Amino acid sequence: MTCVQCYQLSEQALVLSIDGLITQEVRQKIFALAQTANNTNDFFDIVPANSSITFYLNDFTRADYWLEQLITLWAKSEPEAFIPKTHLIDTFYGGEYGPDLNEISELTGLSQKQVIELHASVDYQVGFLGFLPGFGYLESLPEQLKLPRKATPRAHVPALSVAIAESLTAIYPSSSPGGWHLLGRCEQPLFDPHTDSPSLLSPGDVVRFIPKEHR
Amino acid sequence: MLRVIKPGVFSSIQDLGRHGHRHLGVSQSGVLDPIALKAGNALLGNIETAACIEITVGLAEFEFTQPCNFAITGGNLNAKLNSTALYPGWRYHAKAGDIIKFASHPEFLRAYLCVENGFDVPNLMNSRSTDCQTQFGGFKGNALQKGDVIPFSESCVPCSELAIKPTDYTNVVRVLKGPHCDILPEDYLAQLLSKTWTISDLSNRMGARLEHPTLLPHQKSIDSQGVHPGVIQLPPTGTPIVLLNDCQTTGGYPIIASVIQADLRHFSQLAPTKTCRFKLVDFDEANTALKKQEQEITRFKIANQQFENKK
Numbered sequence: 001m002t003c004v005q006c007y008q009l010s011e012q013a014l015v016l017s018i019d020g021l022i023t024q025e026v027r028q029k030i031f032a033l034a035q036t037a038n039n040t041n042d043f044f045d046i047v048p049a050n051s052s053i054t055f056y057l058n059d060f061t062r063a064d065y066w067l068e069q070l071i072t073l074w075a076k077s078e079p080e081a082f083i084p085k086t087h088l089i090d091t092f093y094g095g096e097y098g099p100d101l102n103e104i105s106e107l108t109g110l111s112q113k114q115v116i117e118l119h120a121s122v123d124y125q126v127g128f129l130g131f132l133p134g135f136g137y138l139e140s141l142p143e144q145l146k147l148p149r150k151a152t153p154r155a156h157v158p159a160l161s162v163a164i165a166e167s168l169t170a171i172y173p174s175s176s177p178g179g180w181h182l183l184g185r186c187e188q189p190l191f192d193p194h195t196d197s198p199s200l201l202s203p204g205d206v207v208r209f210i211p212k213e214h215r
Numbered sequence: 216m217l218r219v220i221k222p223g224v225f226s227s228i229q230d231l232g233r234h235g236h237r238h239l240g241v242s243q244s245g246v247l248d249p250i251a252l253k254a255g256n257a258l259l260g261n262i263e264t265a266a267c268i269e270i271t272v273g274l275a276e277f278e279f280t281q282p283c284n285f286a287i288t289g290g291n292l293n294a295k296l297n298s299t300a301l302y303p304g305w306r307y308h309a310k311a312g313d314i315i316k317f318a319s320h321p322e323f324l325r326a327y328l329c330v331e332n333g334f335d336v337p338n339l340m341n342s343r344s345t346d347c348q349t350q351f352g353g354f355k356g357n358a359l360q361k362g363d364v365i366p367f368s369e370s371c372v373p374c375s376e377l378a379i380k381p382t383d384y385t386n387v388v389r390v391l392k393g394p395h396c397d398i399l400p401e402d403y404l405a406q407l408l409s410k411t412w413t414i415s416d417l418s419n420r421m422g423a424r425l426e427h428p429t430l431l432p433h434q435k436s437i438d439s440q441g442v443h444p445g446v447i448q449l450p451p452t453g454t455p456i457v458l459l460n461d462c463q464t465t466g467g468y469p470i471i472a473s474v475i476q477a478d479l480r481h482f483s484q485l486a487p488t489k490t491c492r493f494k495l496v497d498f499d500e501a502n503t504a505l506k507k508q509e510q511e512i513t514r515f516k517i518a519n520q521q522f523e524n525k526k
Contacts, residue, residue, distance in 0.1 A: 007394055009393075009394060010476065011498065011505060045236070050438045051438045052441070129239050131463060133349050134240060199240070
């Protein structure tokens with residue numbers, strides 16, 4: 001069972017927070033409620049996360065109304081109401097694109113081929129974005145691929161690297177320091193502020209990696 | 216155009232920030248003192264969101280290559296136009312070839328240079344602010360560099376000198392109680408409120424890190440949730456971090472308190488080694504403070520309009 005509360009974090013920010021086991025159904029409810037609230041025009045931003053949603057109010061005098069209303073809307077929120085967008089991401093695994101593939105294979109006891117097949121066998125969902133613009137935390141990595149973050153982070157992870165850490169996988173939209181294990185690289189741009197839809201991924205989207213032969 | 220002769224310690228183009236893209240991991244950015252920007256824009260009859268240059272520490276020098284009505288607001292960094300002293304809260308006129316220099320001041324950290332109609336850099340994702348972390352927006356996505364030439368529209372009619380009363384800065388900052396006080400040791404909020412904190416030299420536009428001989432260490436983490444400027448995170452090391460405009464959009468450290476929106480601007484002037492204290496208030500006081508600030512700017516705009524109409 002989950003227990004839900006709504007509190008005011010600051011003048012403009014309201015948080016709906018969910019305690020208890022976050023099942024796929026709860027996740028879908030989170031995205032469905034974010035979508036419903038987004039259609040009201042009362043919020044200038046809505047940030048879903050693993051077990052919470054933060055709502056940024058246009059008008060802070062509406063805080064009391066929304067503190068109650070969000071609880072009501074949560075109870076009414078239907079998991080099926082949210083239909084995720086799916087992205088197929090062509091990925092070049094291993095070699096110069098995935099410098100940690102060998103190490104991942106050693107640490108997990110799987111062959112490199114098995115690691116790739118396993119990573120590409122799952123539909124991942126964008127739990128939330130953060131760390132960098134367009135950086136989606138993708139859930140959930142198959143159990144056998146779970147590894148702690150690297151003891152020493154890399155100073156420079158190339159843009160579009162596909163990486164894993166703990167129960168997550170992700171694509172680095174731009175180059176940055178990073179402590180995740182690098183498995184491969186994709187070609188599709190993840191974030192471009194000069195376009196009308198700057199981020200490829202949005203919260204709740206589904207990602208599937210498609211292994212491609214190296215050219 | 217404005218030609219950068221010396222960018223100083225850190226100068227960047229900022230406006231009131233980039234909103235509505237937090238769910239995509241995009242930081243807010245924008246000026247650390249929105250009242251200073253609104254005052255500067257009001258002095259020049261600009262729209263509120265016109266972009267300015269935020270100057271940190273000072274030691275910066277710019278040349279106006281065309282006539283320009285401008286205003287300086289924020290902290291007093293001992294600016295001069297050629298050899299004439301300039302004061303925060305005033306608007307002035309510069310001729311083509313005039314040089315504006317910002318020195319520095321032991322008590323102030325940031326000043327704002329506004330020009331008539333604002334700096335004309337591209338509007339990206341609904342803002343002209345520089346996102347210094349991701350390097351987009353502002354002027355070529357970066358802090359200003361020597362030799363940069365920043366466009367703005369020429370002022371044909373020189374303005375008369377006019378001032379707006381600068382709003383004071385303080386180091387006593389009002390906060391709201393945070394949502395995670397109950398998972399932290401019982402007296403931590405009381406300790407946050409009773410100590411005088413020192414701003415660490417690791418502070419920047421992402422956050423002000425606070426130091427004290429006795430810290431507030433713990434071993435708690437929370438599920439990552441949305442965070443924004445003003446949130447005070449308490450990482451396990453026990454050094455509170457006041458998130459500022461370039462902060463990340465989600466965070467997994469307990470939130471012990473939030474600086475009220477009206478008071479966050481004071482951090483624009485709190486340089487490393489300066490101290491600050493916190494005072495707990497409720498939402499009513501926070502909302503009233505914000506409304507009062509907005510009213511002051513509105514009152515000035517009305518007064519300014521009457522003044523311009525009389526001329």
